[in-house]
Amino acid sequence: MSERHPRILVIAEAAHPEWVSVPLVGWSLAQALRDVADVHLVTQIRNRDAILRAGLVEGRDFTAIDSEALARPMWKLAETLRMGQGKGWTIVQAVSALSYPYFERLVWQRFGPEIARGDYDIVHRITPLSPTAASFLAGKCARAGVPFVLGPLNGGVPWPQGFDDIRRAEREYLAPLRAAYKLLPGRGATLHNAAAILAGSRHTGSELPASARHKVFWLPENGIDPARFNRVAAPGDGPLRACFVGRLVPYKGPDMLLEAAAPLLRDGRMVLDIVGDGPMMPGLRAQADGPGSGVTFHGWQPHEAVQDILSRAHLFAFPSIREFGGGAVLEAMALGVVPLIVDYAGPGELVDDSVGIKVPLGTREAITTRFAAELARLAKDPGALAPMAQAARDRVTQHYHWTRKAEKIARVYDWVLKGRPEPKPDL
Template sequence: MFRPRVLLLAEAANPEWVSVPLVGWSLVRALAGVADVHVVTQVRNRDAFLRAGLVEGVDFTAIDSEALARPLWKLGSFLSGGRGGWTIQQAVATISYPYFEHLVWKHFGADIRAGRYDLVHRVTPLSPVQQSPIAAKCRAAGVPFVLGPINGGVPWPKGFEAEMKREREWLSKVRGLYRALPGRRATLRADAILAGSRQTLRDIPAQHHARVIYLPENAIDPARFNAVAVHGGPGPMRACFIGRLVPLKGVDMLVTAAAPLLRQGRLVLEIIGDGDMMEALRAQATEFGDAVRFHGWKPHTEVQDIAARCQLLAFPSIREFGGGVVLEAMALGLAPIVVDYAGPAELVTDATGWKVPITGRDGVIAGLSDRLAWCVDHPEQVAAKGHAARARVQELFTWERKAAQILQIYNWVLTPGLPKPDPFGQD
């Protein structure tokens, strides 16, 4: 089988971290199973790559762009008040990331021009705000450039302005200005653009849609998510939340919505994670005693063990680009309840879970309350959706499956006349 030679740009890729770096790492390792890849990452990831057994100079190259990246990251942290505000960090990265690609070209430009790679693929950053100066250089060298998955651009939903203020996401109001950044047009002329969400796809100008493929960025490793949720056991139904305890995640709304069931002893909430809302949430849940359990941060294996004792994932995040935790819970056989907005809503179908309309705080709380009560009264249907959720993840959302989907895209880019891949169709 043909194995293309691919230079993977993964500025953020780290097996020991979470969120985007873990997505980057997982995807580049999966692609190594279907292509001959060389990974280019930022020097901050070097030691983790080595600990994972990769050989520097053979499997990967670490680019030291810290002269610009570190002070800009500190600036972003300062502007976001230490919260790590996504929009602010992406804004400062619009300066540092092009410098990273500048150094990549200095190191690999001659090899690219000499045809030692069949294509160049930028895996991370995931944000569409970050432009790729290297795209035009690859085009001039006659080497295809693949972009993505890219994901972002989800507006703050109406009715949650207070949460936006508390998250210090004031810059999101002018986020659309990134469309005027130098290099955007050249970046969007990539030979293939992988859009991680329908929102991102809609944000890409129509003239480029012939080269855009919908492909959510998240997936799971079956070896890491190998437990199976227990449905139909004794005792009350259990629902878990997994994530940061911050305003946009909506855990306070979840506790309010679940209150009647918690008082009646018909539901237990397992809250896994930590954040600056922990103290307030503990105070809110005092009256419910052991019906609300705060576990704090836990290693992956412990998270899985706690989640597998549940039947539901209750995840009322109001602004989530990807929603990887939803897939992880589905992989365990939990039926998810999510807010019908952005990433999680695209991962959950009618057969696998429920979506609560996003109609302001009161509307979300009422929707969550109704759905939780229905689930407690219908455990058999919860079990059926949990089983369907697990099957859907195994079919479409493993990293091995993701690599096979991207290999199809590589073949399409490299072979004129092939039909455009459509891994998810009208799903």
């Protein structure tokens, strides 16, 4: 007789099937866990309608917690302080760290009696992903004798030296002070009371204290839904075709890419698709020097259309200097588009020499020069990228589909509940 699935109360304050970034991570992982556990999702009220549209039944499959009395004014405060759409994320995280405990208190009011009664085998907090957000629930669960799993935690990648101008342009004024979060009340207790901690990046794992290392497991935050990214890249004959996908902001480096590619674009040895929008768009259009430049600006595209454009490329050219997770890199790999990235943070952890190309982190000039050299080399024979493209697809299928990630988390659940078998640190 097979053992029953564990009963998991999944806490994902951000879990939205129609959004991207953290809300999509929360939703995707919570849904994937339904294959390995009996899951009840607890999320914030703003996600309710989209979850209903996705087919879940309120009360049976999920519960929406209305914390808007504090969440709404705190979000407005964060928007005011960061003074720009899509900027000042450290400010947003700082303000969120002040408002999030209210959400957890409401969760405990609703589910505390059930947790204490043993109705759930594990409580697993997926979002917030930020390691700065302490959890009031961790101690409550520990006292009730119910294991609390935390993560994947990710964030806090330091700004690389030499890019302070970009940091200021992004209004990341609090970034130099970020390490102070380790002194915040509740952080130590959260880590102590967690039965297992999933680290979404090697960097985040390295910031955790030595006393917690025995229960830390590496699980990159991003994953791939094969139903959403199901094409296979077919760039065809012709010049090297590269694609950039992302917000058009300085730290993602679209201007560095255009500078590095300029000689190839002028000579017709390369074409470039740029997918995304942002404050740099007018300057990038001027830099590309108009129609016939070999560059196509597609602007913002719905998620399902991105793969149509990306799957025409040989190369995903992405000189970003600060990515926590690197979801766009995984999406390119899933299609069989070889990534060319800067070896730092999330993308640097996802890519090795068998599936992509990394240039060392350096000054702006150094990154641009190295990208130019790699592009020139690849333009001589784009077809030579095919074996690497296949290896990238295989890597994603084996390790980064949401179903695979859920299977790895199930091993952590098994370890937490039964003490066997102990997962490897990298799962």
